[in-house]
Amino acid sequence: xxxxxxxxxxxxxxxxxxxxxxxxxxxxxxxxxxxxxxxxxxxxxxxxxxxxxxxxxxxxxxxxxxxxxxxxxxxxxxxxxxxxxxxxxxxxxxxxxxxxxxxxxxxxxxxxxxxxxxxxxxxxxxxxxxxxxxxxxxxxxxxxxxxxxxxxxxxxxxxxxxxxxxxxxxxxxxxxxxxxxxxxxxxxxxxxxxxxxxxxxxxxxxxxxxxxxxxxxxxxxxxxxxxxxxxxxxxxxxxxxxxxxxxxxxxxxxxxxxxxxxxxxxxxxxxxxxxxxxxxxxxxxxxxxxxxxxxxxxxxxxxxxxxxxxxxxxxxxxxxxxxxxxxxxxxxxxxxxxxxxxxxxxxxxxxxxxxxxxxxxxxxxxxxxxxxxxxxxxxxxxxxxxxxxxxxxxxxxxxxxxxxxxxxxxxxxxxxxxxxxxxxxxxxxxxxxxxxxxxxxxxxxxxxxxxxxxxxxxxxxxxxxxxxxxxxxxxxxxxxxxxxxxxxxxxxxxxxxxxxxxxxxxxxxxxxxxxxxxxxxxxxxxxxxxxxxxxxxxxxxxxxxxxxxxxxxxxxxxxxxxxxxxxxxxxx
Ligand code: G6Q
Numbered sequence: 001x002x003x004x005x006x007x008x009x010x011x012x013x014x015x016x017x018x019x020x021x022x023x024x025x026x027x028x029x030x031x032x033x034x035x036x037x038x039x040x041x042x043x044x045x046x047x048x049x050x051x052x053x054x055x056x057x058x059x060x061x062x063x064x065x066x067x068x069x070x071x072x073x074x075x076x077x078x079x080x081x082x083x084x085x086x087x088x089x090x091x092x093x094x095x096x097x098x099x100x101x102x103x104x105x106x107x108x109x110x111x112x113x114x115x116x117x118x119x120x121x122x123x124x125x126x127x128x129x130x131x132x133x134x135x136x137x138x139x140x141x142x143x144x145x146x147x148x149x150x151x152x153x154x155x156x157x158x159x160x161x162x163x164x165x166x167x168x169x170x171x172x173x174x175x176x177x178x179x180x181x182x183x184x185x186x187x188x189x190x191x192x193x194x195x196x197x198x199x200x201x202x203x204x205x206x207x208x209x210x211x212x213x214x215x216x217x218x219x220x221x222x223x224x225x226x227x228x229x230x231x232x233x234x235x236x237x238x239x240x241x242x243x244x245x246x247x248x249x250x251x252x253x254x255x256x257x258x259x260x261x262x263x264x265x266x267x268x269x270x271x272x273x274x275x276x277x278x279x280x281x282x283x284x285x286x287x288x289x290x291x292x293x294x295x296x297x298x299x300x301x302x303x304x305x306x307x308x309x310x311x312x313x314x315x316x317x318x319x320x321x322x323x324x325x326x327x328x329x330x331x332x333x334x335x336x337x338x339x340x341x342x343x344x345x346x347x348x349x350x351x352x353x354x355x356x357x358x359x360x361x362x363x364x365x366x367x368x369x370x371x372x373x374x375x376x377x378x379x380x381x382x383x384x385x386x387x388x389x390x391x392x393x394x395x396x397x398x399x400x401x402x403x404x405x406x407x408x409x410x411x412x413x414x415x416x417x418x419x420x421x422x423x424x425x426x427x428x429x430x431x432x433x434x435x436x437x438x439x440x441x442x443x444x445x446x447x448x449x450x451x452x453x454x455x456x457x458x459x460x461x462x463x464x465x466x467x468x469x470x471x472x473x474x475x476x477x478x479x480x481x482x483x484x485x486x487x488x489x490x491x492x493x494x495x496x497x498x499x500x501x502x503x504x505x506x507x508x509x510x511x512x513x514x515x516x517x518x519x520x521x522x523x524x525x526x527x528x529x530x531x532x533x534x535x536x537x538x539x540x541x542x543x544x545x546x547x548x549x550x551x552x553x554x555x556x557x558x559x560x561x562x563x564x565x566x567x568x569x570x571x572x
Contacts, residue, residue, distance in 0.1 A: 002360070002367045004499055009066040016062055017325040024464050025054055025430045043311040044297035045472050045479040046486060052430045053318050053398070053466040054326065063317040064307050066497060072313065075496040080303055082108040086266070086503035087361065093503050095269035095488070099295035099481065108264045120260055120274055121285075127239070127259075128280040131200065132171055139233035142198045145174060148190060149278040150220060151204030152180040152212045153349065153508075154267025155241075158484075159204070161346040162271055162291065163282045165339045165480055168408040170282040178278070179220075182212040187219050196227045196237070203240040204275050206267055208247035211512070217251065241274045266503050268349050269488060287477040294481025302489045312486055315400075315468065316493030322398045322466060323369045330395070333376030336403040336422045339475055343402070344376030347487055354491045354502040361499045370498045379403075380421055390429065391461055398466040401426055402483075404475045422469075432463020525549065 004010055029035050029051075039051035039060075055063075079085045082092040092108040098117055105112040130136040134143035149159060160178040163170070170176075177190050201220050205213045221238065225231055235254035241261065242248050248258050259274035271279065272292060280288045302312050322328040331351070333344045355371030377386070379401060390397055403422045407415040438459045442452045472479045495502030518539065521528050527540045 002364065004070075004360075004366070005368055007069060009062065009069040013059075013062050013066060013321075013325050016059060017321075020054060020056065020059055021326065023054065023056070025052060025466075026432070026463060028056065029430075041309060041311060041314070043301040043305070043486070044482045045294065046298070046311065046482050047471045048311055048315070049469040049471075050314060050318055052426050053321070053468070054464060055318075055321060059321065060308075060317075063321060066320070067307050067313060067317060067493070070497045070499070072307065072493055072496050076303060076492070079492065080106075080299070082106055082113070082264070086501060088501050088504045088506070091503070092264040093266060093269070094264045095266065095272050096296075096299045098265065098272040099292035099299065099485070101289065101292060101296070108262075113262065113264070116260075116262065124259060124274060124277060124280055125285045128277070128285055131281055132174065132284060134173075136200070137236070138197045138199075139228055139230070139236050140197045144200045145198040146177060146194050147174055147200045147202060147278060147281050148177045148179055148194070148220065149202045149204055150179050150213055150216045151202075151241075151275070152210060153353075154270050155204040155206060155210075155213065155275055156180040157342075157346050157349050158268065158271030159276055159278045161342040162276070162279045162480065162484075164342050165475060166279070166283045166287065166291075166477055167339055168475075169284075169287050169477060171284070174281060176278055176282050179216050180212065182215055184219065187216050191220070191223050196224050199224075199237060201238045202277055203238065203242075203248070203251070203253070204277070205241075206243050206261070206265070206270065206275075208240070208242045208244035208251070211515070221252070239277070241277055267505075268353055269503075271484075283477065290477035291481040294478035294483075295485040296481075297478070298482040298485035298489065302485070312489030313493050315486070315490040316497070318398070318466070318468065319372065319490070319494055320497055323372050328396050328398060328466075329369060329372055330397045331372040331374050332390070332397050332399040333374070334379035334382055334399050334401050334425075335376070336379040336401065336418055337475060338378065339408075340402065341378050344374075346484075347376065348374045350487060351491050353505050353508070355495050355498065355500065356507065357498075357500040357502075359500070361501070366498065366500070368498070370500055371494075376400075379425070380418060383421065383425065387425070390465065396465045398468075399426075399429070400468045400470060402470045404472055404479075406474045408474070426467040426469055428461065428463075429465040429467055430463055432461035432465075433459070435460050 032038065035051045036049060038057070039053075040047070040049040075085065079093050080096055082094055084090050085093050094106060094108055094113060097106040097113050100106065103114065105114055107113070127136070131144050131147075136144055138144065149156065156178055163176050179187050179190050201217070201224075203213065203217045221234065224234070224237060231252070234252060235257060238253050239257040239259065240248040240251070240253045241259045243261055243263055245255070245258055245260065249255055259277055261270065261273035261275065265273045272295060276288060279291070298312070302310060305311075307313050319331060333347050335341065335343050351374040352371055357370055358366050360366050390399065401422055403419065407418075435456060438456055439452060442455065442459070447455075470483070472483070492502055521539060522543070525543060527543065528536050530536075531539070
């Protein structure tokens with residue numbers, strides 16, 4: 001057994017939960033009229049009702065004791081004050097500093113990071129205002145109508161989700177596009193719609209060596225140069241966001257067009273940095289600042305509220321309860337909001353890349369579950385697709401239900417009906433439907449006894465399935481900022497309790513390395529024999545039946561040399 005599973009707080013929960021599993025939430029609500037008041041809270045613009053989780057006062061006390069035992073408060077302070085909490089990469093984790101617009105210093109390696117943050121924000125503002133006001137002109141004197149963000153993972157999912165979520169605040173004069181896929185089809189389809197005269201490309205890459213992004217960037221540049229026939233024009237149409245200024249310059253982007261960020265900003269936590277440039281172009285700097293302020297509001301709550309009144313802590317503990325003590329491993333996010341349709345994808349990366357680890361701080365393999373399997377969709381669509389399993393499947397899945405009280409498009413009463421579905425689903429998952437209730441319903445329908453008997457078990461719902469309900473007044477930049485920060489901190493709390501590093505991602509490396517090796521094997525027609533028989537077989541099948549000969553692959557891309565040079569650095 002590990003230190004954690006042997007610890008008193010963990011053991012106390014192990015002892016408590018078999019009894020808990022025998023309870024039904026229907027009874028917990030029946031015996032406590034105050035359950036909603038007891039288990040709900042407001043943090044900034046966000047309201048959370050967690051009363052529909054299978055837990056009691058005693059469970060909560062034991063969970064808070066676990067959080068204290070694992071020194072969540074101490075770890076939290078270490079993160080906010082720039083200690084190298086990303087201990088496998090020896091880095092501070094300071095995305096919180098990006099959204100603290102005060103002059104209060106924040107140190108990373110003894111250096112105050114605030115002046116650099118301010119300087120980049122000012123540079124972003126000058127640029128963004130020009131683009132949005134039609135003053136940043138393309139090579140032929142036309143204003144920018146289309147912006148393509150080229151990035152992947154953290155340099156794509158966050159900005160894309162936010163741009164989508166804040167559409168009601170966006171300029172309709174400029175269209176945002178996001179290209180992440182190495183499959184050339186995404187870039188090809190995007191470029192078909194665009195004119196080189198009025199398109200701006202943002203190459204977003206923290207490392208500026210990520211192959212997917214580099215390929216797409218080189219393809220975009222090739223497309224541009226082949227049409228405008230003048231490399232000088234690149235500076236009016238290509239900008240970059242990166243920590244690797246040298247590689248960006250080597251790529252040929254004007255140093256004035258580089259927006260910097262820093263190694264203490266993790267990829268999946270980077271939308272608050274210059275990686276948010278596409279967000280700024282879409283909604284303007286004022287709204288971007290409101291997004292930052294919303295995130296900061298949640299930071300202050302997380303940093304100062306006692307554990308018992310701390311929303312990210314409570315949400316983290318609900319996850320721990322289910323994952324480690326109730327034997328429920330997945331977690332679903334169900335946003336009842338069209339503008340949040342990319343939020344589950346974003347949360348999937350945040351959660352699974354941060355906490356999908358099985359090695360603890362002491363370098364030992366853990367003997368308990370860590371990061372859950374995270375998935376989700378738009379709630380109302382899911383009701384007609386996968387909710388069947390949520391209600392009657394063999395595996396209970398805790399769900400976060402998310403909704404705004406007011407819609408920006410309340411056409412003909414849609415929103416109250418959406419709200420009623422939101423309320424109904426969490427109630428149905430909690431209450432279920434007993435045999436007696438089903439029987440009564442069927443008798444009222446006038447069904448014959450034989451049919452009642454046959455159908456009854458199919459129409460019974462166990463209920464007792466846990467949900468969180470998250471509500472806010474409207475989905476504006478401030479609220480969205482707070483909502484994202486809430487989930488970031490929830491993931492942090494869980495990582496601390498599981499004693500893992502939520503801020504590295506070594507798991508991403510192995511596939512990347514092997515892809516690089518295999519890439520060179522595809523350049524000729526010789527069969528390969530150096531891998532396992534499956535990999536050899538697949539590679540050779542491809543070589544035999546592909547349409548293009550290996551040696552022609554390189555000549556497809558006139559900028560291969562630059563790409564090669566940048567990528568060599570990463571893999572050598
Ligand atoms: C996020 C991960 C990963 C990263 C991408 C893109 O935390 O590190 O998703 O964001 O691999 O990396 P670059 O920004 O360096 O291109």
